[in-house]
Amino acid sequence: MTGDVSWPGRGPTWLGVPALVIAVVGGLTLGEVTHRQEFSRELLTSGGEVLAESVEVNVGRLVGPVTVEFRTADGQRIRTDLADNETNDAQGMPEGPQTPAAGTRYSMPLKVVYRRADPSVALASIDAQEWVDDRKTPQQGVWMLAGGLGVTVVALVLLSRDARRRGLAWWQWYTDGSRGAGAS
Template sequence: MTEDLTYPGRGGIWLGVPGLILLAVGVLVLGEFLYRQGYSREFVEHGVETTAESVQIRIHPKRAGVTGEDVVLVFHTASGQRITTSPRSADGETPDLPEGEHAPPAGTRYAMPLKILYAPADPTYVLASVDAREWAADRDTPLIGGGLLAGGGLLVSSAVVVLTRSARRRGVAWNRWFSE
């Protein structure tokens, strides 16, 4: 390797790249949070609450958690229609059960009696009441996302200052430092 790895602009790059990563992660965290919170608020405000007749969880040996596709609910709507569906979003740890389909153990997040909220316009859109209320009341996630954005913005700004000062010291015009 014949290149000198200690060129003058390296410090700014070491600040800028992690800053850009933090900015991207912050945007993703806040985007997911806003979507999830809006979705859950819609269910809390306009959804119809009922109790599921049966809940089955599919256990996969290679997965660490339970997702929406792993939970199958059966319930009756207010009009008497019987619905079999999966909740749109489910979070939880995998119970200590063998592979296959099982009823959730007592005391777990989706154990019976499970209160659910469904959309009156389309009862196949279901969300567990506990998930909807927790997500609607979440106040920690926006602080984390905002902190990631602020930290990333600070690092990127610092990188720009360091790169600009380094370029000026080398005699590069302020509007041409990027081409060197």
């Protein structure tokens, strides 16, 4: 194999593909954080807020899910897992269900916000407030999406410019392929 490989478009491709991946990750991040913020805002504004009567964390490789028990405003007793609360903070903790240690994030007294129409949908009040207050993550998602798409467009322009220099018509690959398929 020779050391001189001539592959037109290699530079723009190596630039555009990672940029497109960054744009996709940014879009997914933005979608997820927007969903979390809307969910948290809904629970904080129109949901019920109570103190949990009992809290239990299930420790394994991750800490979570956190199971809480509380009474709704109409006296209904609910036992449910809090929405999206797994963490990697299981250092030195024995595995299995246990009560959170005093002073930890989910220790008693734990304020819980829940959806009035479906009280099994609940979230720790501290998590809901942090998600609503988060301005950094959506901003990072926007920058990743915009930057990735911008670099991808630049790479596509460079690829098409190089293709035209080599004499490849803009849509030649498409029209030649469709004629060949239809002629069969």
